[in-house]
Amino acid sequence: MENGHTGKHRVAVIGSGNWGSVASRLLASNTAKLPSFHDEVRMWVFEETLPTGEKLSESINQAHENCKYLPGIKLGTNVIADPDLESAVKDADMLVFVTPHQFVEGICKKLVGKLRPGVEAISLIKGMEVKMEGPCMISKLITDTLGINCCVLMGANIANEIAVEKFSEATIGYREDKEAANRWAKLFTTPYFLVSVVEDIEGVELCGTLKNVVAIAAGFVDGLDMGNNTKAAIMRIGLREMRAFSKLLFPSVRDNTFFESCGVADLITTCLGGRNRRVAEAFARNGGKRVF
Ligand SMILES: NC(=O)c1ccc[n+]([C@@H]2O[C@H](COP(=O)([O-])OP(=O)(O)OC[C@H]3O[C@@H](n4cnc5c(N)ncnc54)[C@H](O)[C@@H]3O)[C@@H](O)[C@H]2O)c1
Structure with a gap:
């Protein structure tokens, strides 16, 4: 072409x-x-x-x-x-x-x-x-x-x-x-x-989509000052759930995709620095009410 x-x-x-x-x-x-x-x-x-x-x-x-x-x-x-x-x-x-x-x-x-x-x-x-x-x-x-x-x-x-x-x-x-x-x-x-x-187009695309849900949970953990161990647990369990949900939607999704940048690396960066994490942290710190 x-x-x-x-x-x-x-x-x-x-x-x-x-x-x-x-x-x-x-x-x-x-x-x-x-x-x-x-x-x-x-x-x-x-x-x-x-x-x-x-x-x-x-x-x-x-x-x-x-x-x-x-x-x-x-x-x-x-x-x-x-x-x-x-x-x-x-x-x-x-x-x-x-x-x-x-x-x-x-x-x-x-x-x-x-x-x-x-x-x-x-x-x-x-x-x-x-x-x-x-x-x-x-x-x-x-x-x-x-x-x-x-x-x-x-x-x-x-x-x-x-x-x-x-x-x-x-x-x-x-x-x-x-x-x-x-x-x-x-x-x-x-x-x-x-x-x-x-x-694995579906696996890659679902990683980019679902990690934002986990990032919201990571933000709540930050907002409630629950600490790094809990945040790491949320990220690990979240990654496992991303994989399970992706496979439910598309059985062709491959395990290895979750170890590529689109999987674990995007999850980490989003749970550390992304906008969804920030908004969820602010929400939790404000007693479960919107701040913006
Ligand atoms: N910003 C990042 O770091 C980043 C990283 C990876 C992926 N993404 C993804 O990239 C995509 C684009 O995000 P972004 O950060 O470049 O956007 P952005 O939030 O910076 O900008 C919004 C864009 O939408 C345009 N827009 C507003 N109304 C519109 C309309 N009616 N029709 C069409 N366009 C309209 C605006 O002109 C602007 O260009 C998103 O899906 C996002 O998830 C963003």
């Missing part, structure tokens, strides 16, 4: 929040170096007007920085912000989905019939859609709506740490198409971002 015009793959990123901006920066550093990829990374921006009156996309293209979601970090001159979804994806044959999960369905519906043939996707989105028929993984939503192959990338990846090139690992999950997964791994890997590839 290659882009017809130039023989080089073209990358578009759908989403420009905190992780979307960091992912675009990381990808752009690689597309600028790797001969099989076109230099430019198009980043779709959900347009906003800044307090200065300037449009966010214009500000990004002028300063090469996302002053709202990733202030102080240069994205690279080859990251081009585009507020028009159709225009952002029209030449791409590699699409990176990285919006909050609740917007994916609407975005996919807008993209039906607008993509190049043979497009490959990857989802960096943690979460799932819960429908009347049951839970639906985001990668499946993308595949079903757009009829395209979709891998996932999950891991212990707090965006602001990757933005300043602190070492992290990540896991790509795929179904069947190993060649596509390896192409994504090549595109994402840098000396400070090491990516492994496993044939």
Whole structure:
């Protein structure tokens, strides 16, 4: 699969929040170096007007920085912000989905019939859609709506740490198409971002989703000052329950996936530093009432 015009793959990123901006920066550093990829990374921006009156996309293209979601970090001159979804994806044959999960369905519906043939996707989105028929993984939503192959990338990846090139690992999950997964791994890997590839898309994606539930419990433990032993127990039991629940939903899920970055490592980082942990701690400290 290659882009017809130039023989080089073209990358578009759908989403420009905190992780979307960091992912675009990381990808752009690689597309600028790797001969099989076109230099430019198009980043779709959900347009906003800044307090200065300037449009966010214009500000990004002028300063090469996302002053709202990733202030102080240069994205690279080859990251081009585009507020028009159709225009952002029209030449791409590699699409990176990285919006909050609740917007994916609407975005996919807008993209039906607008993509190049043979497009490959990857989802960096943690979460799932819960429908009347049951839970639906985001990668499946993308595949079903757009009829395209979709891998996932999950891991212990707090965006602001990757933005300043602190070492992290990540896991790509795929179904069947190993060649596509390896192409994504090549595109994402840098000396400070090491990516492994496993044939267990549901396992990888469920790790990225379920660890947030355990992180809420870890936050309660912190808020109740229950100590490190209890927190470690919550994390261990939580990991075991993540595995049991994942296997209940998808019997194909593999044990080894829980030892990859997407499993135990993401669980640890989220239980130590994530937003869900922080909110749960504040809730417990406030006697079980909302603070925000
Ligand atoms: N931030 C992290 O450290 C991190 C790490 C790993 C994975 N993720 C995952 O990445 C995904 C994106 O998170 P983020 O941190 O980049 O987001 P964010 O919270 O920083 O930004 C929210 C984004 O949503 C956009 N938005 C608002 N309303 C919208 C609408 N109606 N339609 C479309 N977009 C709209 C905003 O413009 C903004 O770009 C999430 O699924 C998250 O779980 C985040």
